[in-house]
Amino acid sequence: MISRKLQDLPSQSLPREKLIRQGRHSLSNAELLAIFLRMGIKGKNVLDMSSDLIQAAGSLDALAHMEATEITEICKGIGMAKASTLCAAFELGARALRETLARRPLNTPEDIYDYLTTAMRWKDKETVLVLLLDAQCRLIKPVEISTGTLNESIAHPRDILRPAIIHNAYGFILAHNHPSGNPAPSQADDTLTGRIRESAKLLGVRFLDHIIIGKPTATVQRNYYSYNSYGMKKPV
Incomplete structure (x- = not known):
């Protein structure tokens, strides 16, 4: 010093x-x-x-x-x-x-994490976002759906799907943060993902992924969970 x-x-x-x-x-x-x-x-x-x-x-x-x-x-x-x-x-x-990253296609979970992390990983409440994408997987716009409690977000499938329909998006990515820092999905996260997948299929909207944002650790810099990477069915 x-x-x-x-x-x-x-x-x-x-x-x-x-x-x-x-x-x-x-x-x-x-x-x-x-x-x-x-x-x-x-x-x-x-x-x-x-x-x-x-x-x-x-x-x-x-x-x-x-x-x-x-x-x-x-x-x-x-x-x-x-x-x-x-x-x-x-x-x-x-x-x-974020402006620089938004001009690039969001093709991988790593791309999505890099775009979201500066805005989401330090939030002290769960926040649900939808990223609307065009046919080249470039960002049309992010839409905040809800802000919940320390460990629970409040979101309904209709609120999540509405922006994709209104903006005629090619597809969308659902994302939320875990204030605890651990991105492992909860049972509620699994249930919501399943409901969104079925609802998107009925409406003909491409549900590309659900990303949970955690906080970096000493061993993991990009700390997130991607449903698509862990076997979520391919979008319609």
Whole structure:
């Protein structure tokens, strides 16, 4: 951790100057955060504060999914203005990533997970989404169906199928998160998947997959469950 005052450092080592001279990829996570935080507090320069903030959150990824109020609670010296700036920066990055991924075909469970993970894996309640796809499996639009409790979502087959019919989608992918982090399906998940499969078949709508989003672990970065990968019948 850097303990010297920033003014004691060579100018080329200061985060903003380093970014200008060497490019953004040359900066550490703490240095990038320091540019947004701008100033430290008495007895702690902004680089120290940035390092402490990442450590307090547990990881940069965890910090990126915190709300402004949560950030102010874990690091002394960060007020609502700075916390809001960080939240806005992280959200812009997440939206840019989703925009890029949305232009690519969602052909595999990995593609679907990559698109959904920034928005879903840190939610503290189960949220049900439908991804509407065209004939090339490109995203038409995501539709949020419902938000439930800590361990139960509320969704009815008619609500899940309605957006696909309204938007004349080629097919759809059902997705929801498990706030516990474990993506293993519950009996309720199995029952809902079966009902959706039968309803979609009757209506002639292609039900392509049901993805459950978990949280990464030390050994599994892409932590999800795909019904299609585990033997769900092929869509009609």
